[in-house]
Amino acid sequence: MLDGITRSLTDVFKTISGNAKITENNINKAIADIRIALLEADVNITVVRNFINDVTEKALGEKVIRSVNPGQQFIKIVSDELVSILGEKSQDLVLKPTNTLSIILIAGLQGSGKTTTTGKLARYLKTNDSRKVLLAACDVYRPAAIDQLERVAEIAEVDAFVGDRKNPIKIAKEAVKHAKRNNYDTLILDTAGRLHIDKEMMEEVRKISKEVKPDETLFVADSMTGQHAVDIAKEFNDTLAVSGIILTKFDSDTRGGAAFSIKQIIGKPIKFVGVSEKVDGLEVFYPDRIASRILGMGDVVSLVEKAEKVYDEEEAARLEKKIRKAEFNLQDFLEQLEQMSKMGPLENLMEMIPGMKQQMQNVNIDEKQIKQQKAIIQSMTLKERYDPRLLHGSRKRRVARGAGVSILQVDNLLKKFNKSKQMMKKMMKMKGNMPNMPDMDMSSLLKR
Ligand SMILES: Nc1nc2c(ncn2[C@@H]2O[C@H](COP(=O)(O)OP(=O)(O)OP(=O)(O)O)[C@@H](O)[C@H]2O)c(=O)[nH]1
Ligand SMILES: [Mg+2]
Known part of the structure; x- marks a missing residue:
C-alpha cells in the first residue's frame, strides 16, 4: 500500500x-x-x-x-x-507471566477488523508464546457477531466464551471468571463497533475496561480510512487509555498516511499490522522495515551506515592528531558532543566499551547537561570556538544569553574544557604505550 x-x-x-x-x-x-x-x-x-x-x-x-x-x-x-x-x-505486548490471567481489550469502529484481529492475535499468542487463549464475544448487537467470533476461534484453534449473549459488561465479567477457573492465561475481549463514535458505545467499552482492567487496550484502525482513523484513535485514546494500535488492511491499496500520522498524533505505538484476511495475516510492526520498504532502498541505507562508521573513525584519528599537537578547540569539543548524542544514550555506549562501565561508575552522565554544553558552544562565533581566550566581558555575556544560562555556567564549561584538554594530552601520551586503550575518554568532560 x-x-x-x-x-x-x-x-x-x-x-x-x-x-x-x-x-x-x-x-x-x-x-x-x-x-x-x-x-x-x-x-x-x-x-x-x-x-x-x-x-x-x-x-x-x-x-x-x-x-x-x-x-x-x-x-x-x-x-x-x-x-x-x-x-x-517494534513494541511488544505487555502481558503478565502465564501463571496469572492477562486481559486484552479490542476496540474500534465498525468493520475496522476487530473480530478478525482478535482471531489473528489469539493464533499469534498461541503459536509464538504458547499461551492458552480464550476469546470472549462482547458484541451482542450485530446478529451474526457471536457466531462470527466462534468461527474465528475455531480457525485460530482456541476457545470462545459467549455468556448470556445479551449484556456485554456481564459477559466480560463472566469471561474473566471462566478464564481464571479454567486456567487460561490470556483473555481477548472482542467488542462491538459502531459506524461513528457515539456516547453509548464509548460508555459501554469504558465500563468493560473499568470492570476488567485490561493489560492491553488495543485500538484497531482500518488503514484505508487514512486521516479519519487518526481522529477516531484520538477519541478512543481519550476515553480508554489505549496502549497500542493495530493497523488493519495494510495489504490494501491505500495511501498509507495513517501509519505516519497515528504514532505522532496519538503518541501510542503501532504494535501490529494486519496484512490479509487470513488468521495468520498479522505482523509485528517494525518501523525500520517499513521505512526501507517505503524507500525501497535498504541497501543504500546500510551502505551509508558503513561509510559513516569509517568516517567516524577517520574523524577520531583527525582529532587525536589535533590533541597531540594541543590544537583541540571548542569547535572540536562541540563535534565530539554531537557525535556522542548521535550514538544514542550514553549509558548504552559505555556498556559497549569493555571495562568502561566500572571506570565510569563515579561519573554522573547527564544528557541534559550535554545539551546545555552544546548550546553554550553553539552560541559562540567560530572565532571564539577556535580561540576561547577571546571570551571576556561582553562576549561572555552574549554567549550566556544566547544559551539561556548564567555566566557562571559558561565559566564552568571553559574550565572543564581546559582541564580536559590537559588530561587528553596526558592520555594521548599514555596511549602511545597502550595501543588497545579505548580511543578517547570523555569522562572528565561529563562530570558535574
Ligand atoms: N485485506 C484485509 N482484510 C481485513 C483485514 N482485517 C480485517 N479484514 C476484513 O475486514 C472486514 C471486517 O472485519 P471484521 O473483523 O468483521 O471487523 P469488525 O471490526 O469486527 O466489524 P464489526 O464487528 O462489524 O464492528 C472482513 O471482511 C475482514 O476479512 C486485513 O488486515 N486485511
Ligand atoms: Mg466484529
Missing part, C-alpha cells in the same frame, strides 16, 4: 544523486517532492511539516561522507527520519 510514496521518493533520489554535494538548491526540489508525496499519501499536515523541517535541517547540517554520494546520504537521512516518525523500534 505504500507504493505511491515509494515511487515518488525514487524519482526524488534519482534527481539528487547526480549532484556533487547536498546544497539548499539541489535538495529544494527533492524536499518539495517528498512533501507532495506525503500529502498525497494522506499524511497529517503537521506531521509532514515537522518531517520536512527535520530532514532539511539535517541534510544541510550534515557533513558529506567522501565514500558515498550526496543522494545516498540524503536517502539515509530521510530513512532515519521515517523511522523516527514511525516509532524507532
Whole structure:
C-alpha cells in the first residue's frame, strides 16, 4: 500500500544523486517532492511539516561522507527520519507471566477488523508464546457477531466464551471468571463497533475496561480510512487509555498516511499490522522495515551506515592528531558532543566499551547537561570556538544569553574544557604505550 510514496521518493533520489554535494538548491526540489508525496499519501499536515523541517535541517547540517554520494546520504537521512516518525523500534505486548490471567481489550469502529484481529492475535499468542487463549464475544448487537467470533476461534484453534449473549459488561465479567477457573492465561475481549463514535458505545467499552482492567487496550484502525482513523484513535485514546494500535488492511491499496500520522498524533505505538484476511495475516510492526520498504532502498541505507562508521573513525584519528599537537578547540569539543548524542544514550555506549562501565561508575552522565554544553558552544562565533581566550566581558555575556544560562555556567564549561584538554594530552601520551586503550575518554568532560 505504500507504493505511491515509494515511487515518488525514487524519482526524488534519482534527481539528487547526480549532484556533487547536498546544497539548499539541489535538495529544494527533492524536499518539495517528498512533501507532495506525503500529502498525497494522506499524511497529517503537521506531521509532514515537522518531517520536512527535520530532514532539511539535517541534510544541510550534515557533513558529506567522501565514500558515498550526496543522494545516498540524503536517502539515509530521510530513512532515519521515517523511522523516527514511525516509532524507532517494534513494541511488544505487555502481558503478565502465564501463571496469572492477562486481559486484552479490542476496540474500534465498525468493520475496522476487530473480530478478525482478535482471531489473528489469539493464533499469534498461541503459536509464538504458547499461551492458552480464550476469546470472549462482547458484541451482542450485530446478529451474526457471536457466531462470527466462534468461527474465528475455531480457525485460530482456541476457545470462545459467549455468556448470556445479551449484556456485554456481564459477559466480560463472566469471561474473566471462566478464564481464571479454567486456567487460561490470556483473555481477548472482542467488542462491538459502531459506524461513528457515539456516547453509548464509548460508555459501554469504558465500563468493560473499568470492570476488567485490561493489560492491553488495543485500538484497531482500518488503514484505508487514512486521516479519519487518526481522529477516531484520538477519541478512543481519550476515553480508554489505549496502549497500542493495530493497523488493519495494510495489504490494501491505500495511501498509507495513517501509519505516519497515528504514532505522532496519538503518541501510542503501532504494535501490529494486519496484512490479509487470513488468521495468520498479522505482523509485528517494525518501523525500520517499513521505512526501507517505503524507500525501497535498504541497501543504500546500510551502505551509508558503513561509510559513516569509517568516517567516524577517520574523524577520531583527525582529532587525536589535533590533541597531540594541543590544537583541540571548542569547535572540536562541540563535534565530539554531537557525535556522542548521535550514538544514542550514553549509558548504552559505555556498556559497549569493555571495562568502561566500572571506570565510569563515579561519573554522573547527564544528557541534559550535554545539551546545555552544546548550546553554550553553539552560541559562540567560530572565532571564539577556535580561540576561547577571546571570551571576556561582553562576549561572555552574549554567549550566556544566547544559551539561556548564567555566566557562571559558561565559566564552568571553559574550565572543564581546559582541564580536559590537559588530561587528553596526558592520555594521548599514555596511549602511545597502550595501543588497545579505548580511543578517547570523555569522562572528565561529563562530570558535574
Ligand atoms: N485485506 C484485509 N482484510 C481485513 C483485514 N482485517 C480485517 N479484514 C476484513 O475486514 C472486514 C471486517 O472485519 P471484521 O473483523 O468483521 O471487523 P469488525 O471490526 O469486527 O466489524 P464489526 O464487528 O462489524 O464492528 C472482513 O471482511 C475482514 O476479512 C486485513 O488486515 N486485511
Ligand atoms: Mg466484529
